[in-house]
Amino acid sequence: MGxxxxxxxxxxxxxxxFGLMALQHRGQETAGLELFxxxxxxxxxxxxxxxxxxxxxxxxxxxxxxxxxxxxxxGEVQPIxxxxxxxxxxDGRITSVEGYSWxxxxxxxxxxRRAFARVGGPGLEDLKRFFGSCRGGYSYIAANDSREMIAxxxxxxxxxxxxGKMGFDGGIVASESCVMDIIGERVPISPAENIEPGExxxxxxxxxxxxxxxxxxxxxxCSFEYIYLAxxxxxxxxxxxxxxxxxxxxxxxxxxxxxADVVIGVPETAIPFAMAFSNxxxxxxxxxxxxxxxxxxxxxxxxxxxxLKGVQLxxxxxxxxxxxxxxxxxxxxxxxxxxLANIVYLMKEKGAKEIHVRIGSPHIVSHCTFGVEVPPxxxxxxxxxxxxxxxxxxxxxxxxxLSLGALEEAVGMKGxxxxxxxxxxxxxxx
Amino acid sequence: MAKILLVGGGxxxxxxxxxxxxxxxxxxxxxxxxLVNPGIKKLVRKTGGEYYQGxxxxxxxxxxxxxxxxxxxxxxxxEEPNFHGVPDRLEExxxxxxxxxxxxxxxxxxKASMRDLQWKYKIPGRxxxxxxxxxEEAVPYxxxxxxxxxxxxxxxxxxxxxxVIEDFQVYLQEEKRKVKKEHAESIVREFxxxxxxxxxxxxxxxxxxxxEYTVQCLTDGxxxxxxxxxxxxxxxxxxxxGLETGGMGSISCGRNLRxxxxxxxxxxxxxPAEYDRSAEIVKMMIDAIQKETGERxxxxxxxxxxxxxxxxxxxxxxxxxxxxxxxxxxxxxxxTDLVDICEAIIGERLNTIKVxxxxxxxxxxxxxxxxxxxxxxxxxxxxxxxxxxAAAAGAAGPDGEAGSIFWASADEIGxxxxxxxxxxxxxxxxxxxxxEASARAERLTQGxxxxxxxxxxxxKDIGSEKSLSRxxxxxxxxxxxxxxxxxKGLLGKRMIWVPGKGLEEVG
Numbered sequence: 032m033g034x035x036x037x038x039x040x041x042x043x044x045x046x047x048x049f050g051l052m053a054l055q056h057r058g059q060e061t062a063g064l065e066l067f068x069x070x071x072x073x074x075x076x077x078x079x080x081x082x083x084x085x086x087x088x089x090x091x092x093x094x095x096x097x098x099x100x101x102x103x104x105x106g107e108v109q110p111i112x113x114x115x116x117x118x119x120x121x122d123g124r125i126t127s128v129e130g131y132s133w134x135x136x137x138x139x140x141x142x143x144r145r146a147f148a149r150v151g152g153p154g155l156e157d158l159k160r161f162f163g164s165c166r167g168g169y170s171y172i173a174a175n176d177s178r179e180m181i182a183x184x185x186x187x188x189x190x191x192x193x194x195g196k197m198g199f200d201g202g203i204v205a206s207e208s209c210v211m212d213i214i215g216e217r218v219p220i221s222p223a224e225n226i227e228p229g230e231x232x233x234x235x236x237x238x239x240x241x242x243x244x245x246x247x248x249x250x251x252x253c254s255f256e257y258i259y260l261a262x263x264x265x266x267x268x269x270x271x272x273x274x275x276x277x278x279x280x281x282x283x284x285x286x287x288x289x290x291a292d293v294v295i296g297v298p299e300t301a302i303p304f305a306m307a308f309s310n311x312x313x314x315x316x317x318x319x320x321x322x323x324x325x326x327x328x329x330x331x332x333x334x335x336x337x338x339l340k341g342v343q344l345x346x347x348x349x350x351x352x353x354x355x356x357x358x359x360x361x362x363x364x365x366x367x368x369x370x371l372a373n374i375v376y377l378m379k380e381k382g383a384k385e386i387h388v389r390i391g392s393p394h395i396v397s398h399c400t401f402g403v404e405v406p407p408x409x410x411x412x413x414x415x416x417x418x419x420x421x422x423x424x425x426x427x428x429x430x431x432x433l434s435l436g437a438l439e440e441a442v443g444m445k446g447x448x449x450x451x452x453x454x455x456x457x458x459x460x461x
Numbered sequence: 462m463a464k465i466l467l468v469g470g471g472x473x474x475x476x477x478x479x480x481x482x483x484x485x486x487x488x489x490x491x492x493x494x495x496l497v498n499p500g501i502k503k504l505v506r507k508t509g510g511e512y513y514q515g516x517x518x519x520x521x522x523x524x525x526x527x528x529x530x531x532x533x534x535x536x537x538x539x540e541e542p543n544f545h546g547v548p549d550r551l552e553e554x555x556x557x558x559x560x561x562x563x564x565x566x567x568x569x570x571x572k573a574s575m576r577d578l579q580w581k582y583k584i585p586g587r588x589x590x591x592x593x594x595x596x597e598e599a600v601p602y603x604x605x606x607x608x609x610x611x612x613x614x615x616x617x618x619x620x621x622x623x624x625v626i627e628d629f630q631v632y633l634q635e636e637k638r639k640v641k642k643e644h645a646e647s648i649v650r651e652f653x654x655x656x657x658x659x660x661x662x663x664x665x666x667x668x669x670x671x672x673e674y675t676v677q678c679l680t681d682g683x684x685x686x687x688x689x690x691x692x693x694x695x696x697x698x699x700x701x702x703g704l705e706t707g708g709m710g711s712i713s714c715g716r717n718l719r720x721x722x723x724x725x726x727x728x729x730x731x732x733p734a735e736y737d738r739s740a741e742i743v744k745m746m747i748d749a750i751q752k753e754t755g756e757r758x759x760x761x762x763x764x765x766x767x768x769x770x771x772x773x774x775x776x777x778x779x780x781x782x783x784x785x786x787x788x789x790x791x792x793x794x795x796x797t798d799l800v801d802i803c804e805a806i807i808g809e810r811l812n813t814i815k816v817x818x819x820x821x822x823x824x825x826x827x828x829x830x831x832x833x834x835x836x837x838x839x840x841x842x843x844x845x846x847x848x849x850x851a852a853a854a855g856a857a858g859p860d861g862e863a864g865s866i867f868w869a870s871a872d873e874i875g876x877x878x879x880x881x882x883x884x885x886x887x888x889x890x891x892x893x894x895x896x897e898a899s900a901r902a903e904r905l906t907q908g909x910x911x912x913x914x915x916x917x918x919x920x921k922d923i924g925s926e927k928s929l930s931r932x933x934x935x936x937x938x939x940x941x942x943x944x945x946x947x948x949k950g951l952l953g954k955r956m957i958w959v960p961g962k963g964l965e966e967v968g
Binding site for chain 1: 624625626627629630632633635636639640643644670695696697698699700701702703704705831832835836839916918931934935938939
């Protein structure tokens with residue numbers, strides 16, 4: 032997320048803070064903000080946005096910030112410093128830089144810094160040259176201490192990025208349009224403008240313009256954004272995420288119907304799937320779980336204990352909703368399958384008669400090249416077991432994935448325009 | 462042979478000058494302005510007139526030059542001479558003038574009196590407002606009540622100083638109130654500095670949303686003739702981003718901002734009924750100001766309007782002259798002889814003339830040196846070059862038709878032309894649809910350069926299909942809501958339940 036306000040009477044700090052909160056679902060391990068005031072200030076740490084920024088304050092009319100799903104041990108806390116004068120927030124993964132040979136023995140960020148040092152100084156043209164030579168599946172926002180900011184997407188547009196406005200005062204760029212609803216100007220027609228693959232948006236004290244830094248050689252939009260990563264109130268690539276999730280629910284009902292009494296979605300992500308499944312089949316949808324404590328995305332937690340803790344606290348089964356009933360239980364995706372097994376167990380314990388699990392995505396078979404947190408392939412249940420076997424393992428009566436074709440139809444894009452590498456092992460060339 | 466003195470030297474005046482020179486009466490054109498506009502100068506030379514440099518706000522100066530040239534009438538381009546009573550002085554001196562006299566120009570000069578008048582006469586499309594004489598007076602109001610508002614200098618200050626702040630999210634309120642206060646203070650202390658012709662300094666109005674448009678009208682005080690509606694683009698940068706400017710370019714097609722001439726009447730930003738209603742509102746404003754002052758309005762009046770969810774057509778501001786760049790949309794497609802029109806206005810017989818415009822789409826794009834609008838010092842003084850051949854060739858569409866350019870903030874000194882710090886050139890494209898006209902204007906911008914290498918910028922998106930469809934969608938949203946309110950009998954009404962106090966109704 033980046034905020035650029037032309038008039039330096041504005042302090043972007045609170046905008047940055049609430050903007051990051053709007054993106055909290057994209058990463059809950061670290062949060063950071065760099066404010067380009069005088070002096071420049073960096074505030075970053077481990078935990079949720081609320082925790083990191085509690086009782087601190089800052090000042091500056093320009094800021095960039097990020098939340099990350101990686102714990103501090105797995106990389107530097109974003110925004111990262113590309114050089115002394117330049118900070119950047121990067122979503123996804125830069126996999127190579129033209130003309131730079133990647134040093135596998137040192138970390139991701141050190142490689143980026145070394146590659147950046149090769150282009151020269153911290154100026155606007157240097158920033159353009161650097162990001163113009165990056166390859167991979169990423170979006171970026173970078174700013175220097177001369178009040179220049181650029182924000183764009185890699186040539187195949189894996190990671191989303193949108194532009195919003197704040198009246199005559201400036202612009203906001205963020206991974207998702209929900210940020211504009213929360214901190215931007217309320218524009219009745221659409222909350223934000225999509226930034227295209229290979230496009231960059233430049234902000235300087237005297238200008239703001241769009242530039243195509245890299246020719247766009249076809250797109251490969253991350254399909255996982257629609258399934259899980261993005262908020263349902265966001266637009267990704269101009270497509271409302273909620274619409275895709277409803278479509279997925281309908282497709283599941285078509286492809287894998289079940290004779291059942293009730294439909295229940297696993298909160299929060301799978302709720303729209305369940306509602307659409309219910310609308311399509313006429314089987315009533317019920318609230319199946321109640322949450323204890325803070326709302327967190329358990330699937331993003333870096334270790335098994337934390338994930339299970341998350342699931343158990345988040346998902347206390349409401350017995351009245353399931354007792355004696357045949358349940359269609361809908362979740363967005365299955366990675367290792369053990370949290371799902373836990374949910375099925377809890378639900379049976381509360382008296383569910385049958386459980387038919389439906390998953391709003393195809394089987395995950397591959398580690399993401401572009402930084403979506405997917406564990407090593409030997410941990411992926413869908414890579415190794417059939418649907419029938421998985422049903423037995425997790426204790427469900429039936430278990431079905433969404434087909435890849437149905438996913439593409441739900442998004443409304445042809446397979447070639449979407450990156451579905453985690454389901455097919457086929458990643459786009461960059 | 463008619464002789465005319467044109468006052469003012471911007472892009473608007475260049476467009477007026479071209480329309481005057483198209484007259485069958487083959488007038489001799491004289492011009493008075495502070496900088497020498499190369500485009501107007503060429504027309505002056507061609508028609509055998511003279512170019513004067515001097516103070517356009519001084520009635521004596523203007524009258525002096527008008528007499529020296531022996532002109533039949535004077536056409537005043539910008540607003541400031543009106544505010545300074547130049548038309549009054551000319552009329553006293555027995556010279557006919559197209560320009561609002563001091564008292565009726567109050568419609569534009571004092572944004573506070575304009576609202577007073579609108580509420581007094583219950584003219585539709587009126588917004589809530591509060592006026593303040595000092596900053597201190599405004600502070601408690603801003604701290605306690607002001608939410609989403611437009612902060613404006615109470616006097617027209619060259620279109621500068623307006624800030625619209627949407628203050629809806631309470632978690633960002635502290636920041637926004639701070640900026641509102643600081644801006645209110647700078648309006649009083651900076652933007653209004655040097656204007657001692659008005660009591661009120663600051664105006665705070667409710668913030669509304671919807672597509673904006675300008676309905677410019679010719680009037681002799683009795684008849685009001687509306688011109689095709691024009692939509693200006695105030696943000697400095699592409700995609701409606703960034704700083705407020707005097708206008709980065711404008712679009713027009715038919716009277717109600719249609720997509721294209723051949724297109725469905727409904728594929729437009731305004732409905733014909735909304736256009737008519739807007740023109741009616743402008744007429745009501747003219748009637749009101751004439752009644753209030755006892756003075757006749759001769760010249761041009763424009764409603765800077767917005768189609769809002771509260772009212773439908775709503776007055777944002779009034780102009781006592783043609784808009785800039787909006788003049789560049791309407792003047793080139795005026796079919797009727799402008800000299801005839803001016804004479805009819807002066808003789809108060811505008812009703813005897815049928816004023817007609819060609820049914821075409823027009824798009825104007827302003828080209829500006831970097832630095833505009835906030836650092837005009839940096840934007841000023843760069844040598845400008847327009848490659849006529851390239852521009853003409855670039856603008857020629859498949860049917861071989863070209864657009865044209867208007868010189869704006871530029872000064873011809875010796876053989877060369879220097880940028881004046883504001884929009885330097887306005888490029889006009891004419892075609893059958895707005896997107897085509899936009900593409901033509903876009904090609905024309907390519908012919909403009911600064912020979913010292915300083916950067917120019919303009920907006921590529923004005924009139925593009927994407928931008929136009931967004932505007933149409935925005936209009937549809939505002940329309941759905943205001944028409945619903947209209948059916949319910951709630952147009953313009955606002956009700957608030959104040960806990961403990963009861964129902965408050967305004968409208």
